[in-house]
Each structure stands twice: as structure tokens, then as C-alpha cells.
Amino acid sequence: MSKKPIKSTALVPAGQRKPPAKRKPAAPAVMPATADTLLPVLRSELAVAKLVGTGGDVARDEGVVLVTGRAYATRECIVPAAEVYYDRESHPDGAGQWLGEADKVSWRDEASGYECIMLRDTRGGFLCGYVGVPSDHPLWGWDKGAVPADIGIEVHGGITYARLCQAGPTPARRLAVEARRICHVELSPAVYHEVAHATDHRVQDPHAWWLGFSCNHAYDLIPGDGRRAMPTSSSELARIYRDDAYVVRETIALAAQLRAIADGTEAPPRDGPPPIGLDPSRGGGRG
Template sequence: MVKFTGRNSKPTKRQIKLAEESDIPDGLQNVAPVSCPVAKTTITALQVYHSPERKPEGNGPWNREADKVAWVDEHTGFGCIMLRQTDGTLSGYVGVGPDHPLYGFDAAAVPLGISDQVHGGITYGKECEVNRTELRAKGKPRQERYTVCHTTRTRWVQDYENVQTTEDEFEHEELWWLGFDTNHAGDLIPGDPHHTPRKSDVYRDQSYVYEHCVALAKRLKQVSDRKSASRSQAAAHALPPPTKEER
């Protein structure tokens, strides 16, 4: 049975129809890390969300996809997120910590050699959305299913009336997120009524977005490692502290 969660939730007829037709219930799908097949591999997902209100109408690969998947890339240790937008497309994000050279960088300031690793270039550079409020919701906390924010463990309860933010039930890690969109020229935008698709338009599916997330994480790790190596080299060539006799 599908349960629409959230305070004063009043799902639309379309939301109800989409949820009833879906094999996946609304909301958080896992109460512990879960294996998630994607792009000819399997990742350990910390969060898997399904949001019928963002699922495009009609048949398409989106019907078989989750709407938010959060995981830690095993090769770089960076947090990654795939998140469906209101236009039905998927965006990808990689989070870096305060010690990373690009922490705090605006999307436009990210060097081209890094930005060009992903589809359409880096278009997102922001801090975690922990406890961010929605203006449309008159100051109410933004539901976790829509946030670009990393957590180190999954939620144990699906209760958005009492638990709506990462501060309530999560161990939060402060990260800076760099991300990309898939709603550029040549992309199929399935949930935008003002977008007239062409035959050549391509829907950038979950596998595609995953591959670009991994590529971005790898490039960001290279930048971090190079910075660490530079610091180590500088420390190795630093003059030793003066002895007592030299003081």
C-alpha cells in the first residue's frame, strides 16, 4: 500500500495514479545500506528514494529508476548522489570535504579540466542542504528526498511528520557538492511540458549519470592527491627548526 508522507499531505490525482501504477512504494526504500544494480555494476546505496510526483508521465526508462540514490564511491571515498529534478531529468553530484582544494568553489569557478569531465560541465556548487527550508512550504524543512546532502547512515524510520531533516535522525558530514545537469541541448526532458522533444534527443538515464558521477569523483580525487603530494614535498624540503645553540 502506498503511503504519502509529510505534514498535511494532499497528493494530487496524478500522484495517486503514478503511485498506484508503480511497483515501488513512495518514499525511502531502504532501512539499511542496500545493493543497487546500476551501469553493469552494483553499488552499496545508503539511500534509495522513490518520488512519484517527480516521475515523468508515459513509458520510459525512468519508470524503472529510483528518484534519488546516495552512495559512497568505493574507489575515491567521496559521497555521490543521483537526484531527479522537477523536469524529470537526473542530476549527479559529488561531495568534497573542507580539506579539498575545490571546497567552497562556485560552479563557474571550477577549472575547465575538471568541469569537462561531466555532461554539460559543472553547473552546481553549493554546501550541504541540511535543514534547508523551502520558501514554497512557508519555512518548513525541505524533505530529505529532495536534498543534496550526504549522510553517513540511513534513516531507520520513514516518518516525515516528525523527522524531516538530516539533523533529526542522521549523522551528518559537512560537504561541498559539485554537480551537473542533464537538461541541455540534445537531452530528452521528459517532465517538461514546454519542451518539444526531437527524434535525436537522448534521455540520460541512471547508468549514464552514474558513470559521470564516478568520473567526476575520480578527477576530484586526483586533484586532492596532487595537493597532498605537493604539501608533503614542501614539508620535506622545509628547513629544520633551529637547535638550542642556533637560537
């Protein structure tokens, strides 16, 4: 009995070969958010304690954990969070005030109506704050260096970020991408559910312009900076880590100021002390 010849793909011209089928990434598993499910994935009682309330969902994918349906607590306030992310790659190592902190918190500020984000830098481990303004806002489209100093924005270190919403259709949203994206929270479907069609990707305002600040200045303690363990000068000794409470407060204050600019009114009084290190060249009101 003669053997059937084996057809070798190596002899098929390159132009006629079929590309290998791409595997569709699996959607992250979703579980109810309870003490029994949160502690094993967050591996921190401090982190679990900062998630206020009961109920909600938790999803995990590639070292990133997403919690929805829970408020987020800082030492100063309760944030009505839409999404809370914990990103193992972004989170600083070692002991510090960052223990138990989330790496991204998204919420809508009730007073201004603007979307807000607290986000940790993936390299330095410091926190940043962002506010998204709609396309009819006077500062929509302005570069971070073009925001005039006399407009009176007071925020930590001045405005250091100004860009369009980092949105885009994707057939399967990955938590590792969403945990580092500066964009609105989707209305539907939830970020951890698989999207059936690219056109299903919807956000509150896909053309929002995000203005933000960072806590990586000379007077800030940067967790990812190797010098933090052995300060060598008085200026380094004076550096302070800006925790989630500080960054949330500054973000809410920035949202209030941006709302006042849109309305042509004066910004309401700040809740707490004035920001540190205002830079007039970056939209700061004082030097």
C-alpha cells in the first residue's frame, strides 16, 4: 500500500501561504467582589479596606485587577469610583505610603460634572491627576505649555499634561491597557466584558480634552527613584510622597477651576491647603 505524499508548506510560494489564525484573547474572569474574592487577588488587607461598601465585581487579567461597584476611600474623602485598578507592574515595591493604594481610580466629579482620573506612572510609581473637559470648553485643544498663567489655575506643579482622550475601538479590551489609559469610563459594555463589535466601543465624550498634573517634581518623593532609600541632601530629605488623598483633592480642585473657567465665574474656595510648587510657566498662578 503506497503512502499518501505529505504536502510540505515549505514548498508553497510565500504569496500563497495562508497566515496563521489569530487566537482571540479570552475575556478576564469576573467574580462578585466579596472579602473572600478580593483579598486573594489584591493580597493586601489595606487595599481591601479602602474599597467602601458591599457588592460590585472584581476581574483579573495579566497582573491587573479591576474592581467596579465600590467606592474608594482616601484618608480625606470617599471617592464615588466607577473603576478602581490595581496594576502590579505600576505599583511601587517596598514599604511606603503607597501600600494599599490603587493605581488608577476613575470617577465623575459631582460638583463640576467632569470625568476625573487618578493614575500612577508606570515607571516612577508617582501619582498624577487628570480632568476631562468637553469640546466646548475654552481650554479644549490647548497645549500644556500654552495655558496662560494669568488664567489662574492652581494645581500641584502646574499643568503638565494636555491631550485628547486616549480612546479607540477594540474587539477585546485588555485590563492592562485600560489600567494605564487616560480616557472616559465606558457606559456599556463594562470594561472587563468582551466587546462583540468594534463599533460597540462607546465613551461619554470621545473627544474630551484631558488636562492634568504630575507629582514627580524636585520637592516630591518618587517611589521609583533609587535615591529614596538614601537621601543625601536637605532637599531630598524634604521630599514628600503625594498620596492618593492629596492627588484626589488636587484633581477635584482642578475640576472646579476648569468648571469655573467654562462658566465664566470664580472658582469656589479650595478644600484644604493650597497646592505645592506652582509653576507659572505651566498654568500655575504663583511661583
